[in-house]
Amino acid sequence: MKTLNKPTTLLVARVSDVEQRKALPAQQKRLYEYAAKNNWKQDIDFKYIEFDETAFKQNRKTFNELVITPLENATEPSIVVFDKIDRFSRDSSSTEKATLTRLYESGKLEMHFPSDNLYINKNSPAADRFRLDIGISLAAYYSSSIRDNVKRRFDQLRSEGVWTHQAPIGYRNIVMPTEALSRPLKGVIVDEERAHYVVKVFELRAQGMPYAVIAKEITKAGYVSRKTGKAKLTKATVEKMLQNKFYYGIMEHDGVEYKHNYPALIDRALYNRCQRVKETRGVTSTKWNSLDFNFNDIVRCGRCGRTISSFKSKRWVYLKCANPLCDNPNTAESLVLGSIGELFHRMTVPKNLVEKVLNELKRNHDDQQMFHVQSINSIRKEYDEITVKLENWFEKLVDEKITPEQHERIVKKLTGRQEELDDRLNVLTKGNKDFLVTASYLLDLLGRAKELFELADEHQRSKLIGFMVSNLQLNDKKLSYTVNYPFDKVLKQKEKDPDGSKTQIWCRTLKTFYTLKMTNGSIY
Secondary structure (H helix, E strand, O other): OOOOOOOOEEEEEOOOOOHHHHHEEEEEEEHHHHHOOOOEEEEEOOOEEEEOOOOOOOOOOOHHHHHHHHHHHHHOOOOEEOOOOOHHHOOOOOOOHHHHHHHHHHOOEEEEEEHEEEEEEEOOOOOHOOOOOOHHHHHHHHHHHHHHHHHHHHHHHOOOOOOOOOOOOOOEEEEEEOOOOOOEEEEEOOOOHHHHHHHHHHHHHHHOOOHHHHHHHHHHHOOOEEEEEEOOHHHHHHHHHHHHHHHHOOOOOOOOEEEEEOOOOOOOHHHHHHHHHHHHHHHHOHHHHHHHOOOOOOOOEEEOOOOOEEEEEEEEEEEHHHHHHHHOOOEEEHHHHHHHHHHHHHHHHHHHHHHHHHHHHHHHHHHHHHHHHHHHHHHHHHHHOOOOOHHHHHHHHHHHHHHHHHHHHHHHHHHHHHHHHHHHHHHHHHHHHHHHHHHHHHHHHHOOHHHHHHOOHHHHHHHHHHHHEEEEEEEEOOEEEEEEEOOHHHHHHHHHOOOOOOOOHHHHHHHHHHHHHHHOOOOO
């Protein structure tokens, strides 16, 4: 084949990504052999270029820079050589193909594909041009087929509980060399350096803390990003973490959930508590101050329903409505804090009663254990019944030709109920072990309520107030509230038995509290 007189001749070797660069030397060898066959000398008659870039990009920046631009700017007829057609393009509608087609049809370019034994210029017959188009279409089909196979393989891996993407914070991707296989295996393990920070994020959120404050606390605790190396956790990252079911054992891909095989960092109950916090904060307008105050985010305006915020002016703390248009007057905190302090004083039970009640509870603990056994058996029975229903429903899918949409809806409903039962079973099992501990803590709180309130700092005092009372509203410098159950019962009991001589009645009060705690799935 006779060469043109000093043309712009490019020998182009291309692979799709960095991992395929090991295939470039083979392409280079064949291209150089083709150049030698045509008596082309490097840097005199031709220029060799190689790069990695997929042929499916809408904007093939490297291809345009190294190939298209020099050919378009050439003042003489040019030659471009690709080892095979698929090294040129896999998209018959691409702008790069259109550009090179225009150049060779105008006589400004020759296209050579040595391995396909194809040569294209303006005089090429229809059969050769058809071969070029077919070659591009076959290359596109081959790539699409590979992509489909990879997708099916990934779907299979996910169904087996294997995560196929970047591991979330608290986990990390690893590559495990194997002797049996030629390629190393990729896996996910717990990131021991960061996993405990993830758990802390969920614990803080369950307490009602907002994203920004959580991010600040975790950063202060020493969190360092594995990806960036920076000692900072952002608000957006915290929000993303709290919505990720991966941490309790569920991975999501394209809206489909799978159970994964990796250790869970939290349980589903904690995850659900955090979602309820989000729902609660989402329906009310809140204004969080990172400083600690006695009434942080627990008081509402009695006129407009917005959050009452605390602010400090000089030496005094004031409460004001977060709504700038509300006419509820600002109130000095000291005016309303006294009424709460008086409540804690009335809540305190005689110290000599604490040990008597605890001993009585220990003697009656067998009754409580019976309650646990009955409740646990009932939950396990319902769980097993749902499992049978799921099996029967699957048979209907096969035999009665139930649509996939109907199947998915019913299965989602049944498995959702099983998850609820699982959560409740966890609460009951845990409660069965720590009943006496819980009762002991409660009695200790009631025995030292006034002392704890007076000695606590603002943050601790806010938690105590939120624990004992609810529905706090500020209106016209007056604070109203509802005493939470069972503390309202404690107040009534103190009126009947102020010296604590009727031990049995006090035991019934605490047992009533415990039964409520165990039967209400939203209380932990």
